[in-house]
Amino acid sequence: MEKNYHQIILRTQAIFILTLSIAVLAVFALVHLLNLFPQNTPVNIDLFMSDFRPAVIPEPVERNTFLILVTLLPIVALFLAKYQEYFDKVINQHLFSYVIPLLIAFLLFYPLLDSDFLQLIIFNKKFFMQKQSTILLVSLGLSVLWCLRIRNQPPVESSSRVKIATWIIFSVAMLIQLFSWRVTNINSVTNSGEWVVHADAALYGLSQVLAGKTLLADLPTQYGLYPELIAPIFKFVGAGLLNVTLFFAVLQIISLMGLFYVLSKLVKNPTLLTLGGLSLLLVTFDSIIHFTGWHDRYFQYWPIRFFWPALSVLAFYYFCRNKTYLRAALVSLVSAIGIFWNTDTGLFIFLAFPAFLIAQLCVLCLKSNANRTGYVKQYLGTIGLHVIIAIAVIGFLLGMMWYKAQQPLNLEWQFAYQKLFYTMGFAMLPLPRQIHPWMSVLAIYLLGIILTLTLWFKRAEESIRAEIILYLCLLGVGIFVYYEGRSHVNNLVNVCWPAILVITITADSVLKGVQERRLPFAQIALPVVAVSFLLICSVKFAAQIPRMTRDLFHQYSSRNTSNCVSIPDELAFIKKHAHSKRECLILAQRQGIYHLETGLGSPLKGPGLAEIILESDRNNLISLVEEGKFDCIFLGIGFSSPMYIPFDIKKVDKLYDTVAENSWHTMRYLTRKPQG
Structure with a gap:
């Protein structure tokens, strides 16, 4: 010894x-x-x-x-x-x-x-x-039996075959x-909290950087400035939930x-x-x-x-x-x-x-x-x-x-x-x-x-x-x-x-x-x-x-089957009415995911829905909507309505026209009424 x-x-x-x-x-x-x-x-x-x-x-x-x-x-x-x-x-x-x-x-x-x-x-x-x-x-x-067994065995260098086996x-x-x-991909997204809160908060900043915004200038960042580093990759290969998770x-x-x-x-x-x-x-x-x-x-x-x-x-x-x-x-x-x-x-x-x-x-x-x-x-x-x-x-x-x-x-x-x-x-x-x-x-x-x-x-x-x-x-x-x-x-x-x-x-x-x-x-x-x-x-x-x-096999075989049919319906609805618009406010659950999939920028300067914690940020968003400051809004309704953001619907109806509503009645497309 x-x-x-x-x-x-x-x-x-x-x-x-x-x-x-x-x-x-x-x-x-x-x-x-x-x-x-x-x-x-x-x-x-x-x-x-x-x-x-x-x-x-x-x-x-x-x-x-x-x-x-x-x-x-x-x-x-x-x-x-x-x-x-x-x-x-x-x-x-x-x-x-x-x-x-x-x-x-x-x-x-x-x-x-x-x-x-x-x-x-x-x-x-x-x-x-x-x-x-x-x-x-x-x-x-x-553990005791294993340690006792090898205790009396002299340590030996593992063979290359054993090393390869451990790596395999x-x-x-x-x-x-x-x-x-x-x-x-988007078909795995559901109405549950892991997507509405956690994933949305992590992806919203990336979606906005891809849309031409800059962190710390147009919006705060809860999870760091990583979107600024990785956005060029997705501008080259294309954005979307599948590419991001890959x-x-x-x-x-x-x-x-x-x-x-x-x-x-x-x-x-x-x-x-x-x-x-x-x-x-x-x-x-x-x-x-x-x-x-x-x-x-x-x-x-x-x-x-x-x-x-x-x-x-x-x-x-x-x-x-x-x-x-x-x-x-x-x-x-x-x-x-x-x-x-x-x-x-x-x-x-x-x-x-x-x-x-x-x-x-x-x-x-x-x-x-x-x-x-x-x-x-x-x-x-x-x-x-x-x-x-x-x-x-x-x-x-x-x-x-x-x-x-x-x-x-x-x-x-x-x-x-x-x-x-x-x-x-x-x-x-x-x-x-x-x-x-x-x-x-x-x-x-x-x-x-x-x-x-x-x-x-x-x-x-x-x-x-x-x-x-x-x-x-x-x-x-x-x-x-x-x-x-x-x-x-x-x-x-x-x-x-x-x-x-x-x-x-x-x-x-x-x-x-x-x-x-x-x-x-x-x-x-x-x-x-x-x-x-x-x-x-x-x-x-x-x-x-x-x-x-x-x-793994189920994930692959069901890749084209949606876990929540209202979500692809909402996404298709946004793509249909956004047309060539570069910016449009999405006020719905899964806001960041929808921005990521559509490439739309947000006209709102400030945090995304999943990152709003302060009363001042919430009041600012509500006042901007109720004062008619946005040209277009995709507004979630029912179980897609934005959490913790109460709007005065009467004020909204006075300032915005409801152009369309999706087939699942979970989202409306609003445009600002002409002035005067």
Whole structure:
């Protein structure tokens, strides 16, 4: 057994327990202190539409507590890792070396028990949902048997045939997942919320950019400026829901393949690699939600918020292979485009990379007095380059938008929705206060950060595996902010993918250490719980493959059959009466989808229907309609009428002529009456 490596692992685990204890105490202290100094300026809920005011739930204490802790705990971990030798008196006790890995495994695994997170993963027949504990114990038992079986087998390099097999399994599973439901056309659209609210909000901005509008000049953007980047593609290949979902499918393939490539380079055990890959597929692109029967493609996260963070992991791996300024610039370029594309997650690529560099610089400077000046120049130069690239790229892209719009951009619009949601508390939900899997996710990130720091202080050679773990943990903490704001279990699934990668990589590394006798048998506890969870996820995904395969063939065979016959009728009605018009106001559910399919621009300057949250935006729209400011309107009626937008029909009838009504009586075409 390699004593030095075992000692580093035990120190890591001891520091983790101490830091976790500090974190728990700090939470109570910070909550108490922050409550003593409440927020001075209360949220003015009158700014929001009356229908939405009950959903305004500010979380200033929780938010500030979280932000303070995620800033300070890595600093505490750095300090403790520097003085890790002081833990040797404790870890050298024979009992401690057995107890601590078991304790950490228990702390990470226990929050899953009887949790809504696990229930969502295993969602199936009532019998299975009521037997969570049994399922956990069975998976734990199988994991123990597997880990014990390979414990006495020396680690061997997988043959090329095995490597190809793992890639085939992952690729086929991914393609089945993709084409069974995520690629679609207008015939799949229904009256349900996934289209009326989620898809419409994600697609409206793109539809308007394709119609010649400019974001931040003609309309705000809730999900980033990505339409400005991808619109030229659809101007060339043609717009429409089918082409957009095909493009999103390409992004899905690139991002998932990139992550699996990095995983395949770091995880040597083919079984563990396969489990990690299938688990990644389960927690991404709303697969879990789809398996429950709710077919929400949620484009605003998959792939909009996911693509660039996933790609950054691949770029960062490329950088770690050979740390040059050129490769660092590639990571910086990805972060810059990511911020422009979607600030919600792109910002954390931008922050994670310099955080990694600062951590490594601190370790190098604290380890040795030699060449400190050289390290500082090198690392600060890389960070400076990172900032310059971000400013240059974002500035150039905003400049192009300004030139295109021929007017100054309203930059306040860029952050308007972040202010409404995260700062003011619209649609926010507090973190669960009971023992919950979100605690396991953050604990995994904390453990990964500490592991890398302790290794850096005691090992001269660089480990790409440790560096990737640190980057994933830093990125994961940033992405976790999305869940911290709106703490719904679905969002925990959305943000946990970096943790899946971390536990897969770490489990493989520890198992290899046990096989090579560099680590004692007790350390197998952590891989056991990791494999147990990955097994549950993988079995769940694999069990759904027959269903997804049937859905794939059904999706193709029914591609020309509409799920809701009134929708193609409304679309044909709009196309018939729009003629050669470039602009016409569509006031109906699925507004963004109809604009996308018809190519019509909107004469309204402001947010689309699905993005109207403020009372002022609603009143502005109503007043413009009731004052006769629009030449033509396609007005949804009945179950296609716009939600939360009440019009005075008498005023509308006085100012507009009803030219036609569609055959399903769900839409009217109105034109403004002649003046005078």
